Every structure is written in C-alpha cells, then in structure tokens.
Amino acid sequence: MEPILELKGIVKRFPGVLANDHIDLTLYPGEIHALLGENGAGKSTLMNILYGLIAPDEGSILIRGEPVTLRSPADAIARGIGMVHQHFMLIPVMTVAENVMLGQESTRGRFFLDTRRVSQRIRELSARYGLEVDPDALVQHLPVGVQQRVEIIKVLYRDAQILILDEPTAVLTPQEVEELFAILRNLVKSGHSLLFITHKLKEALSLADRITVVRQGRVVGTRRPEETSEEELAAMMVGRDVVLSVEKAPARPGKPVLTVDNLWVESDQGQPAVRGVSFEVRAGEILGIAGVQGNGQTELMEALFGLRKPYAGRILIDGHEVTGASPRQLAEMGVGYIPEDRQRDGLILPFPVAENLVLNRYHQPPYSQRGVLQRDQIRENAEQLVKAFDIRASSVQVPVQTLSGGNQQKVIAARELSRPIKLLLASQPTRGLDVGSIEYIHKQIVEARDRGAAVVVVSTELDEILSLSDRIAVLYRGRVVGLLESREADRTQLGLLMTGGSVA
Amino acid sequence: MSQLQPVGPVSADLLEEAAPVVEPKRWGPVVASVLVALAIAVLFIRVVPDGVVTTFRMAGGQGAAARVAPWVIPSRPGLVVLALFALAMAVWAYRAPRRANLALGLALLSFVGAFLIWAAAGKSLNLLAMLQSTLVRAVPLTLAALSGVMCERSGVINIAIEGMMLTAAFGAVLGTTLSGGSLWIGLLVAMLTGLLMAWVHGVLSIKYKVDQIVSGTVINILAVGLTSYLSGRFLQDPAFNWLNRAGTFAPVKIPVLNRIPVIGPLLFEGNFFFYLTIALVIGLSILLFRTRFGLRVRAVGEHPRAADTLGVNVYLMRYAAVLLGGVLAGLGGAYFTIGSVGRFDEQMTAGRGFIGLAAMIFGNWTPAGAFGASLLFGFADSLQTRLQILGIPIPSEFLLMAPYIVTIVVISGLVGRATPPAADGQPYEK
Numbered sequence: 001m002e003p004i005l006e007l008k009g010i011v012k013r014f015p016g017v018l019a020n021d022h023i024d025l026t027l028y029p030g031e032i033h034a035l036l037g038e039n040g041a042g043k044s045t046l047m048n049i050l051y052g053l054i055a056p057d058e059g060s061i062l063i064r065g066e067p068v069t070l071r072s073p074a075d076a077i078a079r080g081i082g083m084v085h086q087h088f089m090l091i092p093v094m095t096v097a098e099n100v101m102l103g104q105e106s107t108r109g110r111f112f113l114d115t116r117r118v119s120q121r122i123r124e125l126s127a128r129y130g131l132e133v134d135p136d137a138l139v140q141h142l143p144v145g146v147q148q149r150v151e152i153i154k155v156l157y158r159d160a161q162i163l164i165l166d167e168p169t170a171v172l173t174p175q176e177v178e179e180l181f182a183i184l185r186n187l188v189k190s191g192h193s194l195l196f197i198t199h200k201l202k203e204a205l206s207l208a209d210r211i212t213v214v215r216q217g218r219v220v221g222t223r224r225p226e227e228t229s230e231e232e233l234a235a236m237m238v239g240r241d242v243v244l245s246v247e248k249a250p251a252r253p254g255k256p257v258l259t260v261d262n263l264w265v266e267s268d269q270g271q272p273a274v275r276g277v278s279f280e281v282r283a284g285e286i287l288g289i290a291g292v293q294g295n296g297q298t299e300l301m302e303a304l305f306g307l308r309k310p311y312a313g314r315i316l317i318d319g320h321e322v323t324g325a326s327p328r329q330l331a332e333m334g335v336g337y338i339p340e341d342r343q344r345d346g347l348i349l350p351f352p353v354a355e356n357l358v359l360n361r362y363h364q365p366p367y368s369q370r371g372v373l374q375r376d377q378i379r380e381n382a383e384q385l386v387k388a389f390d391i392r393a394s395s396v397q398v399p400v401q402t403l404s405g406g407n408q409q410k411v412i413a414a415r416e417l418s419r420p421i422k423l424l425l426a427s428q429p430t431r432g433l434d435v436g437s438i439e440y441i442h443k444q445i446v447e448a449r450d451r452g453a454a455v456v457v458v459s460t461e462l463d464e465i466l467s468l469s470d471r472i473a474v475l476y477r478g479r480v481v482g483l484l485e486s487r488e489a490d491r492t493q494l495g496l497l498m499t500g501g502s503v504a
Numbered sequence: 505m506s507q508l509q510p511v512g513p514v515s516a517d518l519l520e521e522a523a524p525v526v527e528p529k530r531w532g533p534v535v536a537s538v539l540v541a542l543a544i545a546v547l548f549i550r551v552v553p554d555g556v557v558t559t560f561r562m563a564g565g566q567g568a569a570a571r572v573a574p575w576v577i578p579s580r581p582g583l584v585v586l587a588l589f590a591l592a593m594a595v596w597a598y599r600a601p602r603r604a605n606l607a608l609g610l611a612l613l614s615f616v617g618a619f620l621i622w623a624a625a626g627k628s629l630n631l632l633a634m635l636q637s638t639l640v641r642a643v644p645l646t647l648a649a650l651s652g653v654m655c656e657r658s659g660v661i662n663i664a665i666e667g668m669m670l671t672a673a674f675g676a677v678l679g680t681t682l683s684g685g686s687l688w689i690g691l692l693v694a695m696l697t698g699l700l701m702a703w704v705h706g707v708l709s710i711k712y713k714v715d716q717i718v719s720g721t722v723i724n725i726l727a728v729g730l731t732s733y734l735s736g737r738f739l740q741d742p743a744f745n746w747l748n749r750a751g752t753f754a755p756v757k758i759p760v761l762n763r764i765p766v767i768g769p770l771l772f773e774g775n776f777f778f779y780l781t782i783a784l785v786i787g788l789s790i791l792l793f794r795t796r797f798g799l800r801v802r803a804v805g806e807h808p809r810a811a812d813t814l815g816v817n818v819y820l821m822r823y824a825a826v827l828l829g830g831v832l833a834g835l836g837g838a839y840f841t842i843g844s845v846g847r848f849d850e851q852m853t854a855g856r857g858f859i860g861l862a863a864m865i866f867g868n869w870t871p872a873g874a875f876g877a878s879l880l881f882g883f884a885d886s887l888q889t890r891l892q893i894l895g896i897p898i899p900s901e902f903l904l905m906a907p908y909i910v911t912i913v914v915i916s917g918l919v920g921r922a923t924p925p926a927a928d929g930q931p932y933e934k
Binding site for chain 1: 812
C-alpha cells in the first residue's frame with residue numbers, strides 16, 4: 001500500500017539543540033501510528049513541522065507520494081492535515097460553532113456569518129463519528145473531554161484526512177480516554193489516518209497499529225504492539241532500563257499529623273469548590289487524592305497550605321488548629337509544599353537556581369543576617385542541593401527557567417524536602433515530566449514518608465495514585481466520595497468513583 | 505488503621521444536597537445605600553425650607569406640540585420620598601445579594617434626583633435642555649469608546665485615543681479651511697489623521713512589539729506637542745488665523761418626528777455627529793458579532809495562537825482593527841471642531857479620550873455598552889454646567905470634577921467588574 005504521508009530525513013536545529021536528527025516516518029491510510037518519546041525528544045517539533053508552524057532545515061515531506069512544502073497551518077489544512085493540540089486551541093468565551101468555523105466561516109453574502117449552517121454541519125459530524133456536542137454551548141462551560149471533541153470536530157470540519165493528536169489524553173479521565181479511543185478507532189474505520197503523540201506506554205500499546213520511538217531527536221525504532229512490551233519501549237525511550245513501578249515498603253503509620261474537619265473552600269468564581277471534606281493523614285503514610293481535574297483538588301491543597309482561606313471547617317496539624325495560618329507560618333511549622341503549577345506558583349522563573357532553592361527560608365539565618373542576604377551561604381546551599389538531588393544545571397546562577405521541566409521540579413523538591421518536614425503537600429508532582437524524572441520524584445516522596453512525614457499527594461493519573469499511595473481518597477465535585485486502602489483499590493472502581501458513579 | 509469512617513460509595517442524591525452555608529451577604533452595597541439615604545437627609549432635607557417647590561421645565565424645540573407643561577414638585581416631600589426609596593434599596597440589597605449592585609445603582613440614581621430637587625429648590629431647571637446636552641456630550645465619548653472597543657477586541661490596548669482625537673480635531677479644521685470651507689473634506693482629513701496616528705501605534709505595538717502603553721503615551725505626547733506648536737505658530741497668527749474659521753455642520757431636523765413632545769427635540773433635531781454615532785454603535789455591533797471579520801477580530805483578541813493555527817493572519821487582523829479604531833477616533837476628534845465650536849483650541853479634547861476608555865471598560869467592551877456608559881458620563885458633564893447656571897453654593901472647580909469623579913467611581917469596580925479580552929495588551933509572537 002502506498003503511504004499517505006512520508007517524512008524523509010527531517011532535520012531541525014535550534015540554537016544549541018538538534019531537535020530532529022534525520023527523522024524518517026511513514027503513515028499508511030487507515031493506520032494509527034503512535035509516536036512515543038519523552039519530553040524534549042523532539043516529538044512536538046516534528047509535529048509542528050508537519051503542521052506548517054516550523055520550517056525544517058533539511059528533509060522532505062511527501063503526501064500521497066507528492067513532495068510538499070508547508071509554510072503555514074493554512075497550507076497544512078489545505079493538504080488535509082489537521083492537528084489536535086495538547087493545549088486546546090479553543091476560545092472559551094465563544095460558542096462551539098464559532099470555534100469550529102473560525103478561519104473557514106460559512107457566510108451569507110460575503111460577510112455575514114451563517115451560524116445555522118455551521119451548526120448543522122457540526123450535528124452531522126457529531127452523529128457520524130459519535131462526537132456528541134451542542135454547537136451553541138459556550139466552550140468555557142464544557143467539560144475538558146467535550147472540549148476535546150470540539151477540537152476533533154474542528155479538524156473534521158476542515159475535511160482533514162491525516163489527524164495529528166498531540167498528547168490527547170493528558171487531561172482526560174480514564175472513562176474519557178476510553179471514549180476518545182472508541183472515537184479514534186471509528187475515524188480510522190472511515191478512512192482517516194492518525195498520528196498519535198504520547199509518552200504513555202500503555203496508551204501506545206493499546207491503541208496503535210505501529211509505534212515509533214524517538215529519543216534525543218532520533219528515531220530509535222519502530223515496533224508493532226504485539227511484538228513488544230512496556231519494558232522494552234520504556235528502555236528505548238529513556239536509553240536505559242527503567243523501574244516502572246514504585247518500590248516501597250509497607251507504610252508504618254504513626255500518630256495523626258494532619259486532620260481536616262468538614263472543610264469548605266470557595267473557588268475563584270465564588271462557588272463552593274471543596275464541600276465539607278474531612279480526612280486524616282498520619283506520620284509515615286501517603287494519602288493519595290484521586291479525582292478528575294477541577295473537582296476541588298486545587299482549592300483543597302491551597303487551603304491546606306494557607307493560600308486560600310476556607311470559609312468553614314478546621315485544619316489541624318499535630319492537634320493544633322492552623323486554619324487561616326499563613327504559608328510562612330505553616331512552612332516554619334514543617335510543612336513542605338509542591339504546587340500544582342510549578343512555573344507559576346513554585347518558582348520565580350527569571351531568578352537563579354540558587355535563589356529559588358531558598359525561597360522558603362531566605363529570611364532566616366544563615367541565609368539572611370540582619371536583613372541582608374548572605375550570597376555565599378545561599379550559593380553553598382545550592383551547590384550541595386544540586387549535587388544531592390541530581391539537578392542538571394550548568395551553574396547554580398543560571399535562571400531557573402533555562403532548566404528542563406524535570407529539573408525545575410527537582411529544584412522544588414530539593415527546596416521542600418531538604419529540611420526536616422512533618423507534612424508534605426504535593427499537587428500533581430510529576431505532571432508533564434518524563435519517565436526518568438517521574439521515577440526520581442516518586443523515590444523522593446517515598447523517602448520523605450519513610451523519614452516519618454505525613455504526605456498528601458494529589459494526582460489525576462490513576463497509575464500514580466495507585467503506585468504511590470498507602471490510602472486513597474477520591475474527590476468528586478468537592479466531596480470525598482470514597483476513602484480506601486490502596487491495596488484494595490482497583491482502576492475500574494476508582495475510575496467510576498472519579499466520575500460520580502457508585503460501586504455496586 | 506484509620507479512625508475515619510470508611511466512606512466508600514456515596515449515593516448521588518447526597519452529592520446534590522445543598523451547601524449549608526447560605527449565599528454570603530454583600531455588605532458594601534447595603535451600607536452604601538444607607539449612606540445615600542443619610543446623605544439625602546443631612547445634605548438636602550435639613551436645608552430645604554418647608555413649602556418650597558422645585559420646577560422642572562421641558563422647554564425646547566418648536567411648535568405647540570413640542571411644548572409640555574412644567575413639572576412642579578414640592579421640594580421637601582420629594583426629597584423624603586427619595587430618601588425612603590434609598591433605604592428600601594438598602595433593604596433589597598440585604599435580602600437579595602445577587603441584585604445588590606442593581607439596588608445600589610438605583611439608590612445612587614435617587615441621590616442624583618435628590619440633588620437636582622435640592623439644587624433647583626425655589627427655582628426652575630430645564631430638564632429637557634439638560635438631557636439634550638447629555639446626548640451632545642456623550643457623542644465624543646462614545647466615538648472614543650468605540651475606537652477603544654475596536655482596538656482592544658483585537659488585543660491591542662489603545663490609550664492613544666486622546667492624542668488621535670486631538671490631531672484629528674486639528675486636521676478637521678485645516679482640511680475644511682484649506683479646501684475652501686468643505687466640512688466633508690474636513691471630516692475626511694480628520695479620519696485620515698486618525699488613521700495615520702493609528703498606523704504609527706500599529707507599527708510600534710504590532711510589528712515592533714513595543715509595550716502598548718508606552719507606544720500610546722508617546723503618541724499622546726506627540727499629539728499635544730505637534731498641535732500646540734502648529735496652532736501657536738499659525739492659527740494664533742493674525743496673518744493665518746483664517747485657517748481656524750472652519751464652521752460647523754448644521755443641525756439636522758427630521759421632519760414630522762421632531763414634532764413629538766420631549767422626544768422630538770431630544771432625538772430628532774440633533775447634530776450630524778449624533779446620528780453618525782448612533783449608526784456606528786449599531787453598525788459596529790453587527791460588524792463585531794455577526795460578520796466573519798468581527799469573529800476573526802475577536803478571536804485574535806482572545807487567543808491569537810488558536811486563530812493562527814486555523815490560518816487566520818493575526819497581524820493583519822490586528823492592523824485592520826487598530827486602523828479602523830483610528831478612523832473612529834478621527835471622527836471623534838472632528839466632532840470637537842467642525843461638530844461643535846468650529847475652531848481649534850490647544851488641548852481641547854481635555855481628557856475625553858481617556859473618559860471614553862473608561863466608558864469602554866464600563867460598557868464591557870461592547871459598542872452598545874460603551875454608548876450607555878458614555879451617556880452616564882455625558883449626564884455627569886451636563887449636570888455640572890446646569891448647576892453652575894443655577895448658582896448653587898458649590899465652587900465651580902468642584903463641579904467641573906463631576907465627570908472625572910464618576911469615572912473613578914465606575915472604574916473602581918463599585919458597579920461590578922467587566923472582563924477584558926483575554927489577550928488584551930499582549931503582543932503576539934509566532
């Protein structure tokens with residue numbers, strides 16, 4: 001069969017980096033081809049080249065055997081290439097129909113929008129591929145899974161034959177992932193070809209017809225799912241053998257450290273986001289908080305660390321009430337905090353690594369004497385931590401924004417874990433990190449537990465919750481709808497609880 | 505192992521159970537409404553003697569049909585009614601927190617009414633003339649606000665409207681006199697002047713990605729310097745001051761409709777610019793929300809990268825919107841000279857461009873909202889001149905502040921917050 005798309009010897013250089021090093025890739029009609037690799041392996045660069053956002057330095061792109069030059073997304077769209085971006089390219093304040101037609105509007109006369117015709121077309125596509133969505137709804141009111149359907153409809157509306165999906169499952173619940181995969185299989189049946197970018201091994205194995213692994217800008221190899229394994233793919237991705245499961249001894253819980261009693265917290269919009277949550281975490285155990293993004297995890301963790309004032313309920317640490325305490329008071333009591341958005345809340349990006357490493361204690365001796373920062377102490381501390389936590393930075397004086405995501409997270413971990421703590425609050429500690437970094441951060445969290453800290457981990461990744469937690473609380477619409485021992489929990493049961501279903 | 509109850513599965517009806525915390529009270533509007541009632545009592549009821557009446561006249565327009573009997577109100581009882589109304593609004597704001605802002609708005613309105621009754625106690629005030637001048641004063645504010653709406657909907661902040669209007673006001677005068685008295689050519693020159701200034705703003709902020717506030721400030725300073733110099737050098741010079749005698753557009757009377765009492769003289773005997781403004785408010789509402797161009801402009805103002813990935817040219821849309829905004833500011837500038845006094849004076853726009861931006865924000869970045877907000881500011885402005893005529897015991901300097909004080913109150917978010925376009929003020933980098 002003739003390939004519908006062929007990439008030959010694609011090379012792209014950025015200053016100091018060879019992002020794509022002679023990449024070859026073929027896609028056959030009706031095929032799902034997974035492109036597997038860690039963050040920074042060059043997957044996104046390659047896809048942006050294919051979508052006309054970046055021009056390659058060398059190499060050629062062939063569509064149905066014909067060489068093409070793609071100068072802009074408009075070129076790519078015209079050639080039947082459509083892309084579903086990892087960060088949705090949707091305008092929240094506009095309707096589904098407006099989002100779908102943007103750039104290719106149906107009009108009455110030359111100027112006036114014909115929303116009715118677009119809505120009609122959306123309904124047809126919905127019915128044909130099982131993509132249920134209301135064309136008149138505002139995008140900001142739609143759940144993430146439905147927003148993704150809108151992205152797929154956008155692509156189909158433009159009659160794309162080749163679909164590129166960039167990490168499409170990152171924000172979905174397990175159920176939504178299943179629905180998405182069903183939709184994708186449907187699309188392939190009707191003759192579409194899919195390039196599926198991911199760093200999740202399980203997904204590549206369960207969905208793809210072929211899997212191509214890239215590492216450091218180069219193709220390592222192509223496999224069929226039936227002739228490979230998670231272990232082999234992980235080793236190909238990272239370049240060494242990787243431990244995929246978290247190794248930890250059974251928990252030996254001590255006395256209760258954190259007690260949360262009937263806590264109510266408002267969201268930014270003034271709605272109750274945490275609605276009467278109670279739980280307890282003991283020294284030496286990890287409580288995993290599972291749940292789909294946006295069910296109150298953010299507000300809960302911010303309230304626990306004093307960043308958001310609860311309007312009812314109590315928080316106790318070691319039996320002392322700390323409701324309404326400031327983050328600094330909590331930090332000084334021995335609470336460590338790994339925020340959900342490391343770049344916004346965890347680091348000051350333009351500041352050097354060394355200064356970011358003392359953000360929670362710069363005001364105390366020896367880093368500060370009579371209100372004057374002690375540069376030497378701060379640098380020494382940084383040099384020690386960079387060594388101890390294996391942070392890859394060319395110097396401790398470079399701005400922390402020049403580090404990779406994994407190394408940025410290690411800076412936060414080093415800052416929060418390198419002092420005696422009794423409670424660790426970790427929100428999405430491995431989001432967006434590669435397999436190697438995840439392994440490292442998990443090890444650090446387990447070590448903190450073994451040193452006797454109580455740990456709360458929020459994650460939307462079920463695998464992470466299952467492998468890391470000693471106990472699991474499931475958050476749904478601001479309530480704890482399930483609290484179970486992790487050895488008794490299984491994926492299906494958790495998935496159901498996370499979406500508001502009950503377990504028979 | 506845990507002392508907690510094993511929660512396990514929870515039935516759906518438990519999840520839907522209502523929160524125990526009731527809707528939080530909003531004390532701000534409640535207290536403010538009570539203060540309004542107290543202010544009416546202390547400032548006005550206390551000082552107005554019993555038995556005095558306030559007369560509101562509706563004089564204006566022509567023909568017997570346009571004449572309406574004056575409206576005579578006993579001052580003191582009228583004030584008491586308004587004070588009680590403000591108290592009622594306080595109670596409403598307390599009982600219905602969701603409607604608290606509306607209640608406060610109505611309470612403030614009753615304060616304005618009380619103020620008028622007090623100011624005109626024992627005298628008579630021409631209400632119709634005041635409303636007429638409200639509309640007239642709202643015209644340049646609306647045009648400035650519309651210019652802001654166009655620019656900011658595309659994601660470009662334009663604080664240079666003041667400067668664009670000032671140069672366009674100058675251009676309108678020169679265009680008219682140099683063409684031998686054609687006001688239409690004056691108007692065209694004003695539009696082109698606005699366009700030119702907007703092009704400078706566009707090149708600086710879209711192409712070179714200069715901070716949009718800095719670019720706008722530079723244009724404002726340039727406009728003041730340029731027009732003051734040229735005006736001082738030529739327009740004030742006796743040899744050239746014929747250049748500054750441009751004249752104005754005559755009022756346009758719409759037959760039949762202008763004979764309706766009150767409404768006729770108010771709406772159908774207006775200045776050319778008044779009708780133009782109304783047409784632009786309607787036209788731009790359609791352009792922004794019903795056309796392909798409008799959809800693309802709004803898209804690049806909300807999420808330029810999304811628009812770019814769909815093949816929309818972000819830079820082109822932003823240039824188009826900013827240039828259109830410049831033309832609108834040019835029309836606003838022309839109003840000051842050939843729509844109003846017929847001559848150019850230094851710095852004659854007097855901050856109206858900035859008040860227009862306030863109207864844009866208060867109007868939530870929509871043409872119709874901007875028009876409504878401009879009417880409010882226009883009312884504050886016309887109130888102030890009427891009060892000077894009535895000779896009330898408040899220094900005129902303070903009265904002159906009225907429109908600016910209303911601006912501060914409105915912008916401070918007392919009457920609810922507006923949401924700007926998400927990418928407003930952010931240069932787009934590919």
